[in-house]
Amino acid sequence: MLKCFICDENNKTEEAVSICIVCGMGLCMEHARRADLEIWEGHYPMPVKTMEKDLPRFLCEYCIESTYIATD
Ligand SMILES: [Zn+2]
Numbered sequence: 001m002l003k004c005f006i007c008d009e010n011n012k013t014e015e016a017v018s019i020c021i022v023c024g025m026g027l028c029m030e031h032a033r034r035a036d037l038e039i040w041e042g043h044y045p046m047p048v049k050t051m052e053k054d055l056p057r058f059l060c061e062y063c064i065e066s067t068y069i070a071t072d
């Protein structure tokens with residue numbers, strides 16, 4: 001069973017419901033951040049070929065932060 005990496009850092013155990021498409025860490029529902037396309041308007045720098053096309057894409061909070069900074 002894949003576990004949420006962020007919960008694990010906080011000494012909690014939560015089952016992951018998704019993975020970060022950038023770094024691949026497991027994420028529970030609480031820590032998964034929806035990677036809406038508007039964040040990356042005009043470009044799409046992350047490799048997503050391991051994901052099914054129609055699945056929602058998620059990022060961990062670390063990758064969301066670095067993405068916002070990079071595109072600001
Ligand atoms: Zn979590």
Ligand SMILES: [Zn+2]
Nearest residue numbers: 020023060063
């Ligand atoms: Zn990540």
